Amino acid sequence: MEWLHHIFQKSPEAALFLSLAVGYAFGKIKFGKFQFGGVAGSLIAAVIISQVGVQIDNGVKSIMFALFIYAVGYESGPQFFNSLNRTALREIAMAVFMALAGLVTVLIVARLFGLDKGLAAGLAAGGMTQSAIIGTAGDAIAQLGLSPEETKRLQGNVAVGYAVTYIFGSFGAIVVCVNILEKFMGKDLRTASLEVEAKLSGGAPKLGPGQSAALPPLVGRIFRMEHLGGQTVRQVEGTGADNFTIERLRRGTEVVDPTPDYVLQNGDEILVVGRRDSVVDLASRIGTELPESGSLSFVMHSRKAVFTRKGMNHKTIAEVREAVDRDLRHGLYIQRITRADQPLPVLPSTVIEHGDVITFYGSDRDTLRAVKAAGYPLADDGKTDFVYMGLGVLVGLLVGMLVAHVGGIPLTLGSGGGALLSGLLFGWARSKHQMVGAMPSEASALLRDFGLASFVAIVGLNTGLQAVETIKTSGVMIFVAGVIVTVVPLLLTMLFGRFVLRYDNAAVLAGALSGSRSANPAFGEILGKSGSSVPTVPFAVTYAMANVLLTLLGPLIIGLS
Incomplete structure (x- = not known):
C-alpha cells in the first residue's frame, strides 16, 4: 500500500x-x-x-459544506416561510415536536451510555439521518476553545457515530413510517389515499412515472352545430360551467377564431377543447361529432407560472376560481401543480401557495394571459444565476462570523448555520421574484449531493484512523444507542400526531411523519405503497421545517451534552 x-x-x-x-x-x-x-x-x-x-485541507471541507447547506436552505426556503401560517399549524407542531423529541432522546441516551459530545451529535446525525448535523456539530465543536487534538477527536467521533447509526436510521424510519404506522392506524396507505382522493375528487386515478391516462382529462373534439344555432359562443360555453371552450369554427369555407360574442349557426363545425366528461357530453346537446379536420386543427400550449398573485396565497383552487373574473380564466385549464418539485393533486380543495409552479393548458394567448395574471413565467433555460448564488453564500459566511456573547458564552451560527439561514432567505426571495436567482433543480441537487458527499468523505479521510479504533472498542454500544434515537422520536411523534394533532388518515399522517424526520427513503416507500400524491402536501411543509430544525440540533447537542 x-x-x-x-x-x-x-x-x-x-x-x-x-x-x-x-x-x-x-x-x-x-x-x-x-x-x-x-x-x-x-x-x-x-x-x-x-x-x-x-x-485533505480543512478549507476544502468548509467550502463543500457551505455549498451543501446553502443548497438545502435555498430549496427549503419557499416552503419554510410559506409554512409559517395558521393553515399549517399541525405540520409545524409535528416538525417541532419531532425535533424536541429527538433532542431529548439523544441527550438522555448520551448520558446513559456515557458518550462524549462528538458521539452524541453523531447519534443524531445518523440515527435521525440528518447528515447536515455533522457539519453544524463540527462547527460548534470548533467554537468550544478546545485544543486542536481534542477538537479533531470530537469532530471525528461525530463521523463515527453517524457511520455506525446511519444504516438503521434509514431502515428504521421506513419500518415505523410505513409498517408500524399502517398497523397502528388499522389501514394500509393505498386505501387511506384512495379515501382522501374519493372525498376530494370522486376517486379520480393518479398517475405514476411513465404512465398516461387512456382517457385523458383534457381533450379536443369537432362537432357539427345542430341544436344551439343563434346563441353566442359565450352562451354555449356557459352551459359547460367553464369546462370547455370553443377555440375555432368553420362556416362553409371560412375558418374563424371566434370571439365570445360571435353568433353561432346550425351547420357550423366547431372545435371544442376542455375536460373530457363535459366535451363528450356535448354530442347530445350540440350535434354530431365529426372526425378530425385539417382546417380546424389547433395547437395548444402548456406554460409554467410561479404563483405569486397578491391576495391569493393559501387559497384553494375553487376559491381562486371564484375570485377571478370569468373572462380572465376563459379557455384555461390547470394541467399540473408542483411544490418543491413534488406534484400536488389538482383538486378543487387543493390549497395553493406562493412559490407553487402551475402548468396552464390552453391556447397561446390564453396561457400567456394566465401566466401574467398568476405571477411570473418560470425561467427554464437551464442556467444558474451565479451572481445571486455567490452573493447568497457570501452573505451566509459573513453572518456565520458574527459572535454574540451571552453570559460570557460566545454564541455563533458558524459558517454552516449562516449559509443555511442565507439559503432560506435567498431561496424565499427567489420564489417571490423569479426573474433573478435562477438555479435549476438539477444544479441545486448537484450542489447539495456533491457538497455533502465531499464533505462527509473528507471527514472520513481525515479521521478514519481514529474512527476504526473507536468502532473496535464501542461500536455495538453506539449501534444500540442509534436504534433508540431512531425509533423513540418517531413513535412519540406518531402518537402525538394521532392523538394530539388529530391526524385521522394514515396516508396524511405518514407524509407528515416522514417529512418531520426529513426521511426521504421512508417518503419514497410511502409514495410507492400509497400510489398517490396525497402524502405529498403534509410532507412538503414538515420536510421544509425539519431541514432547518433538525440541522440546528448539532450545536444544541454540543452545548447541552
Whole structure:
C-alpha cells in the first residue's frame, strides 16, 4: 500500500474522488430493500481509504459544506416561510415536536451510555439521518476553545457515530413510517389515499412515472352545430360551467377564431377543447361529432407560472376560481401543480401557495394571459444565476462570523448555520421574484449531493484512523444507542400526531411523519405503497421545517451534552 500512500501524498484530491466513486458504487447495492446511499457509502469508503494515510485541507471541507447547506436552505426556503401560517399549524407542531423529541432522546441516551459530545451529535446525525448535523456539530465543536487534538477527536467521533447509526436510521424510519404506522392506524396507505382522493375528487386515478391516462382529462373534439344555432359562443360555453371552450369554427369555407360574442349557426363545425366528461357530453346537446379536420386543427400550449398573485396565497383552487373574473380564466385549464418539485393533486380543495409552479393548458394567448395574471413565467433555460448564488453564500459566511456573547458564552451560527439561514432567505426571495436567482433543480441537487458527499468523505479521510479504533472498542454500544434515537422520536411523534394533532388518515399522517424526520427513503416507500400524491402536501411543509430544525440540533447537542 506504500504506492497508494505516495499517490495520495502528492494528490490528496485523488483520495476524495476515489472515495466518491467507490462510495456511490457501493451505495447502489441493495441489501433486500435497503441501500446505504451515496453519502453513507462515501463515508465508509473514505474511512477504508484513510487507512493508507491521507489528509485533505480543512478549507476544502468548509467550502463543500457551505455549498451543501446553502443548497438545502435555498430549496427549503419557499416552503419554510410559506409554512409559517395558521393553515399549517399541525405540520409545524409535528416538525417541532419531532425535533424536541429527538433532542431529548439523544441527550438522555448520551448520558446513559456515557458518550462524549462528538458521539452524541453523531447519534443524531445518523440515527435521525440528518447528515447536515455533522457539519453544524463540527462547527460548534470548533467554537468550544478546545485544543486542536481534542477538537479533531470530537469532530471525528461525530463521523463515527453517524457511520455506525446511519444504516438503521434509514431502515428504521421506513419500518415505523410505513409498517408500524399502517398497523397502528388499522389501514394500509393505498386505501387511506384512495379515501382522501374519493372525498376530494370522486376517486379520480393518479398517475405514476411513465404512465398516461387512456382517457385523458383534457381533450379536443369537432362537432357539427345542430341544436344551439343563434346563441353566442359565450352562451354555449356557459352551459359547460367553464369546462370547455370553443377555440375555432368553420362556416362553409371560412375558418374563424371566434370571439365570445360571435353568433353561432346550425351547420357550423366547431372545435371544442376542455375536460373530457363535459366535451363528450356535448354530442347530445350540440350535434354530431365529426372526425378530425385539417382546417380546424389547433395547437395548444402548456406554460409554467410561479404563483405569486397578491391576495391569493393559501387559497384553494375553487376559491381562486371564484375570485377571478370569468373572462380572465376563459379557455384555461390547470394541467399540473408542483411544490418543491413534488406534484400536488389538482383538486378543487387543493390549497395553493406562493412559490407553487402551475402548468396552464390552453391556447397561446390564453396561457400567456394566465401566466401574467398568476405571477411570473418560470425561467427554464437551464442556467444558474451565479451572481445571486455567490452573493447568497457570501452573505451566509459573513453572518456565520458574527459572535454574540451571552453570559460570557460566545454564541455563533458558524459558517454552516449562516449559509443555511442565507439559503432560506435567498431561496424565499427567489420564489417571490423569479426573474433573478435562477438555479435549476438539477444544479441545486448537484450542489447539495456533491457538497455533502465531499464533505462527509473528507471527514472520513481525515479521521478514519481514529474512527476504526473507536468502532473496535464501542461500536455495538453506539449501534444500540442509534436504534433508540431512531425509533423513540418517531413513535412519540406518531402518537402525538394521532392523538394530539388529530391526524385521522394514515396516508396524511405518514407524509407528515416522514417529512418531520426529513426521511426521504421512508417518503419514497410511502409514495410507492400509497400510489398517490396525497402524502405529498403534509410532507412538503414538515420536510421544509425539519431541514432547518433538525440541522440546528448539532450545536444544541454540543452545548447541552
